[in-house]
Amino acid sequence: MTQDAxxxxxxxxxxxxWYRSSRSLLLLAALAIIYAYGWRVTKIDLxxxxxxxxxxxxFVVDLVRPDILAREMQIQEARVGVTLNPALxxxxxxxxxxxxxxxxxxxxxATGGKVTVAGQNFRPRTSGVILWRNQIGNTVQVxxxxxxxxxxxxxxxxxxxxxxxxxxxxxxRQQVLAQVEWATGPLRxxxxxxxxxxxxxxxxxxxxxxxxxxxxxxxxxxFLGARNLMARNPVGTGMYVxxxxxxxxxxSVEPLILAIVFTVxxxxxxxxxxxxxxxxxxxxxxxxxxxxxxxxxxGPIEAITATGAHxxxxxxxxxxxxxxxxFI
Numbered sequence: 001m002t003q004d005a006x007x008x009x010x011x012x013x014x015x016x017x018w019y020r021s022s023r024s025l026l027l028l029a030a031l032a033i034i035y036a037y038g039w040r041v042t043k044i045d046l047x048x049x050x051x052x053x054x055x056x057x058x059f060v061v062d063l064v065r066p067d068i069l070a071r072e073m074q075i076q077e078a079r080v081g082v083t084l085n086p087a088l089x090x091x092x093x094x095x096x097x098x099x100x101x102x103x104x105x106x107x108x109x110a111t112g113g114k115v116t117v118a119g120q121n122f123r124p125r126t127s128g129v130i131l132w133r134n135q136i137g138n139t140v141q142v143x144x145x146x147x148x149x150x151x152x153x154x155x156x157x158x159x160x161x162x163x164x165x166x167x168x169x170x171x172x173r174q175q176v177l178a179q180v181e182w183a184t185g186p187l188r189x190x191x192x193x194x195x196x197x198x199x200x201x202x203x204x205x206x207x208x209x210x211x212x213x214x215x216x217x218x219x220x221x222x223f224l225g226a227r228n229l230m231a232r233n234p235v236g237t238g239m240y241v242x243x244x245x246x247x248x249x250x251x252s253v254e255p256l257i258l259a260i261v262f263t264v265x266x267x268x269x270x271x272x273x274x275x276x277x278x279x280x281x282x283x284x285x286x287x288x289x290x291x292x293x294x295x296x297x298x299g300p301i302e303a304i305t306a307t308g309a310h311x312x313x314x315x316x317x318x319x320x321x322x323x324x325x326x327f328i
Contacts, residue, residue: 068189068192069188069189069193070189070190071185071186072183074183075179075181076179076180078100078122079093081174082107082108082115082174082175082176083109083172083174084172090108091175099121100122100178102178104117104176105118110159111159112158113159114156116155117130117178119147119152119178120152122178123147123151123180126147126180126182127146127180128147128180129143129144130157130178131179132160133175133176133177134175139177140160147180206273206274209278210276210277210278213274213275214277217282217286218285218289221247221286222292223290225244225287226240226290226293226294227294228294229319247290248283250282250283251280255277258279261276293323300317301314304317
């Protein structure tokens with residue numbers, strides 16, 4: 001017996017590697033140029049992620065350790081007047097003999113120079129800060145200190161470049177303050193926790209009132225935005241188009257933009273936020289409700305209409321019974 005000879009398989013031609021294609025190389029070159037230009041435009045600076053760690057660390061620590069419970073803070077403060085104009089005498093403040101006191105030397109300072117601050121009668125072994133305040137109340141921290149066992153300290157601090165006011169004016173009179181702060185008493189809800197709790201309650205009721213107002217307005221408008229009810233004559237079609245256009249436009253506007261508008265209108269506060277949420281929700285709920293009306297069974301509508309009922313009766317007896325369950 002003879003057997004049919006098996007066909008000899010043909011070797012498929014091997015294509016060139018992608019990196020040998022001029023088209024692929026041109027595409028890679030174009031992508032490299034695009035990303036290089038994008039890197040330059042966006043000013044990506046990876047080393048800044050490391051060098052800026054010291055600036056973001058306090059924020060991360062506060063996020064990990066939220067301010068919920070705190071003790072009552074006690075503050076000791078003393079201040080003394082200095083001047084940056086030799087023609088003006090520094091301001092003097094009353095000092096209690098038994099209270100904290102500081103002295104500054106020299107009291108006639110120069111921007112960019114240094115002064116020595118010495119304090120006494122502060123709380124022993126407590127850290128504090130040295131502040132520099134100008135005539136209009138701008139304050140900067142210029143140093144820190146820790147009091148010794150007798151409540152005293154001495155530090156040399158720089159004179160900051162701070163607002164002086166008109167040439168020769170009283171703006172040259174400045175103040176140096178030393179503050180010591182420490183916690184005392186039992187733990188209690190912090191001011192931050194109380195404010196956050198108050199704002200949480202305010203936000204919940206803001207959403208409640210805004211949604212309630214939106215439902216009261218959106219339900220009537222949803223009937224005007226339902227094609228199966230309105231598109232029966234030119235007037236109804238026009239009202240349908242206007243209502244749907246209103247829904248589409250208001251849904252495209254961010255509530256934050258609406259809040260800004262209402263803030264200008266009624267003032268800053270939760271009322272402006274309530275109105276912004278209500279107006280935005282009117283559009284969103286109105287569209288949902290009108291689409292639900294369009295999906296109802298047309299049979300009851302035709303039956304009620306055949307009896308000679310007018311439009312309100314059709315809505316009352318044919319539409320409302322079908323939409324109450326979905327609306328709720």
